[in-house]
Amino acid sequence: MNSYDISLGGKLECSEAMCKSRLCQLVTGGSPDKRHKVLQRGDRLSLGDGACRKVWIILYGMAAICFGLADGRRQILGLETSGHIMCGMNNGGQNGSWIEALTETVLCEMDLASLGSPAYPGGPCRDGQRLVSELFSVIHQRLEACSAHLVTLGRLDSTERVTLFLADMANRLGRPVGQSTYLELPMTREDIADYLGLNTETISRIFSRLKKNRLVQFPSRSAITIPDLKALERRLPVDIPDFSSTSHVSSFLTAVSAPSFSRDGAHS
Amino acid sequence: MNSYDISLGGKLECSEAMCKSRLCQLVTGGSPDKRHKVLQRGDRLSLGDGACRKVWIILYGMAAICFGLADGRRQILGLETSGHIMCGMNNGGQNGSWIEALTETVLCEMDLASLGSPAYPGGPCRDGQRLVSELFSVIHQRLEACSAHLVTLGRLDSTERVTLFLADMANRLGRPVGQSTYLELPMTREDIADYLGLNTETISRIFSRLKKNRLVQFPSRSAITIPDLKALERRLPVDIPDFSSTSHVSSFLTAVSAPSFSRDGAHS
DNA sequence: CGGATTATTGAGCCAATTCAACATCGGTGG
């Protein structure tokens, strides 16, 4: 029935693996439904309706959160993959603010205004709190990513930015091939430039320089091989964000949500 | 007893006016207590303990959220005033990440790990959800500010950045004097530079140029008069964030928190 | 008043941009 069931080989139950935060499960009760949206590469979803009324969790694929200035300049605020959240913006209405799919992307859309309704499983109080805890955690992650990116744009030079970008993408999308790391970037040089606050030619020049220094190879236009990822990372004055771990999130969840769970029964 | 009761003339009950989000009230039950911290100008509070375990709401004053790179470079992530939130960071541990008071500042510290305890008024379920809703809202505001700043650093040139900064500060701190707007900046040129991803000399040069063009006046080192704030804002390709309104927050609160309030009685 | 800190201004330099030419890739139709 759903087109993505076919194109992705039925991988899209709202499993824990797909939706790490389990927010999607909380909202849908564990089964995929109309809240799931499929975007094809290039498809856009507006964010700037004047308030944060909806959030979207990425279940599959990769999408860019974009912001457009009045004169056409564009800044990509984040490059988001499975488990990441994106939410509505209050500003950015007139100049535009949107999500843009870089690959085929499946989202779970959540309307905040309806989250309080009795339609959600487990009762309005108990799961409501859990829901909003999860929402907090995942948005806190987004804030951390945004803060880290702010430092990148404010204080790293172009070579450092590109190096950090490659290391970050390698950690997110790469797979080991012997000693090397192989990845495919589902975006153009212009997308990379708009993410890093640079321009296309600069990206190209730095890629060429890194290639000449044998830090990266480009088997094709979109494919990248990094012979020694650790060596690349050592050139940076910042830590690479770790996307594999969500332990810091659960620590807060345990703190706020779980105790209230256990006492919930005693309370009512 | 508390030094700030004296120095600020007893203005510091945890009133709605001081803590717009009312998070502080939810946590403290409405009365100021040990959770309140007073920082003097220059005082620091570490943020990078490896996880988000605490959040701080500013009740009074102005503070900078800072991030330090291994080589000494510094980026100010945000300049926060009353009602704004700041929270722990997972990354930034080794390189440093901290809050720095720019004026005398009063904070309400909230330990996330203890928010679930029965010590909080109203019961663990009902107010727990409200608490976490408020927390979500205020952190969403922080994310919006961070996103807007990302665009500033990524796509605005130095003149635009400084102009935006002045307009933003004027909206936050300024008071009208006839047609003009008067404000005092509680920070050095270096702080401004670290906020805008520029250096001290550049800030100084742009201030001088704006002065020559009669867009601003500098009655003293820290005081600024803007003859026509609207004219200044018209030079920008972005909207000035509106800090006076919190309506977008309450819309979400109403959506998630209030319905569960009303059904809470029926449920238990 | 004196010393330290902070701010301003100038000269020269370098990194990143702009503009332009050319190369490569992917897709389409003859």
Next chain:
DNA sequence: CCACCGATGTTGAATTGGCTCAATAATCCG
């Protein structure tokens, strides 16, 4: 199959915006 075309990527030359370094000025504070 290959020729063609548009889109994307690369490279070079010239320009410029912002930085570094350095000297001077203003301000703060004991």
